[in-house]
Amino acid sequence: MKNSLLSIIFLCLFACDTNRIPYAKDMLDRETNTLKPDQLNLIFDNSKVFPDNTQLAIGIIANGKTSFYGIKRENGALITVKNAKKVFEIGSISKVFTATLLANFIVKSKVFLNEPINTYWDNPFKADKKLTFKNLANHTSGLPRLPSNLDLLSVDQDNPYKDYDAKKLDFYLTEEMEMADETEHPYLYSNLGVGLLGFTLSKIENSSYEALLQTYITEKFNMPQTTTLRNIVASNMVQGQGPNGKSVPNWDLNVLVGAGGILSSVTDLSTFALAQFDASQVTLALTRKKTANVDERTAVGLGWHIVKNDKGHHWVSHSGGTGGYSSSMLLDITDKNAVIILSNVSGFNDSAGNIEALAFALMHTLEAE
Structure with a gap:
């Protein structure tokens, strides 16, 4: 039950933009987000310890097809950002x-x-x-x-x-x-x-x-x-x-x-x-x-x-x-x-x-x- 609840919370945090739209599924559908719950959990678990203003730009290639995901930690929460072309x-x-x-x-x-x-x-x-x-x-x-x-x-x-x-x-x-x-x-x-x-x-x-x-x-x-x-x-x-x-x-x-x-x-x-x-x-x-x-x-x-x-x-x-x-x-x-x-x-x-x-x-x- 605890893991399921964590997944739901993170789906909302990760899927929402800076306006924090509350309905994760709607946001995922609109953004054609292909990340699966286990992948979302992995991203959350590995990034929750980082300080505010941390950004991760993630590129995933699956069978030759590329998708990009960007997250930022802001006020203790994770939000999505478009940072695939940002430079690090x-x-x-x-x-x-x-x-x-x-x-x-x-x-x-x-x-x-x-x-x-x-x-x-x-x-x-x-x-x-x-x-x-x-x-x-x-x-x-x-x-x-x-x-x-x-x-x-x-x-x-x-x-x-x-x-x-x-x-x-x-x-x-x-x-x-x-x-x-x-x-x-x-x-x-x-x-x-x-x-x-x-x-x-x-x-x-x-x-x-x-x-x-x-x-x-x-x-x-x-x-x-x-x-x-x-x-x-x-x-x-x-x-x-x-x-x-x-x-x-x-x-x-x-x-x-x-x-x-x-x-x-x-x-x-x-x-x-x-x-x-x-x-x-x-x-x-x-x-x-x-x-x-x-x-x-x-x-x-x-x-x-x-x-x-x-x-x-x-x-x-x-x-x-x-x-x-x-x-x-x-x-x-x-x-x-x-x-x-x-x-x-x-x-x-x-x-x-x-x-x-x-x-x-x-x-x-x-x-x-």
């Missing part, structure tokens, strides 16, 4: 785009997957250590999460990466670089590694990361709201929130932009997801090809994590978090299902993990259909 920081989902840039370079024979990046740097790396494109894209380089000369305790806590420039990165690579023993840590998630990958590709092309992103991905797939340049989409951005719900500044990733500096919308990311379902897109398929194991249930391609679910099927995924935003993207290539969630829930919020958990829970509902 996507955090580490950016790594998938950096890996996709690499895949383009490989397909065009600009570089080779197992080739060391050292060739493209003027100065030798410390102890002449070699780093390959593959190792950077799949987190097997042994590089730490962040470079040792980026001290998070001494930087601007609201924008920690903004002053980490090419000069500092070069100094790290030539003077301070340390790598974990690959026998002990064959997989070690590294923002530094993927940021270095993005910057190296920019050096090879003698171009900015933004220009590469536009040339190889966003123009090709018609993704006009996807960029690293905040001024282009500033008027359409959802304000990021800190853990307590107060507004926080956006992050500038500087030389590590390829690790987490992209802005996008669920409309654009849904377009990108649909492109993944197109078997003719060999460059995208390359990013999803397994390159290393993480554990018994998880592998990694180039950028993407490959997850085996309880039924033995494989999904590809990535999540992201910054000071003001959390995100998750999950694809089932076989059944052409996907869930994309962008939010202004801080990556430092104690419940930020609910965003990824919600994506996986919603995907399970699609699998059950």
Whole structure:
């Protein structure tokens, strides 16, 4: 009885617009809302803990067909909003785009997957250590999460990466670089590694990361709201929130932009997801090809994590978090299902993990259909 009552309450809260129309069924019919009660309950359960002004933009692709849902927490209640084209920081989902840039370079024979990046740097790396494109894209380089000369305790806590420039990165690579023993840590998630990958590709092309992103991905797939340049989409951005719900500044990733500096919308990311379902897109398929194991249930391609679910099927995924935003993207290539969630829930919020958990829970509902 309690669960049924909760479903009815949430149906009304979620289905109603800012005028809070009281009859959920009428609103659902008018909006052709295809969300099922269990999906609505999942969204409510995973978002009820967030502060006021939290927004979730949700894209659901079921058997190749896309639907969008937007919610906002206002005065302790959930209301629907149209935010499918609103722009959020996507955090580490950016790594998938950096890996996709690499895949383009490989397909065009600009570089080779197992080739060391050292060739493209003027100065030798410390102890002449070699780093390959593959190792950077799949987190097997042994590089730490962040470079040792980026001290998070001494930087601007609201924008920690903004002053980490090419000069500092070069100094790290030539003077301070340390790598974990690959026998002990064959997989070690590294923002530094993927940021270095993005910057190296920019050096090879003698171009900015933004220009590469536009040339190889966003123009090709018609993704006009996807960029690293905040001024282009500033008027359409959802304000990021800190853990307590107060507004926080956006992050500038500087030389590590390829690790987490992209802005996008669920409309654009849904377009990108649909492109993944197109078997003719060999460059995208390359990013999803397994390159290393993480554990018994998880592998990694180039950028993407490959997850085996309880039924033995494989999904590809990535999540992201910054000071003001959390995100998750999950694809089932076989059944052409996907869930994309962008939010202004801080990556430092104690419940930020609910965003990824919600994506996986919603995907399970699609699998059950």
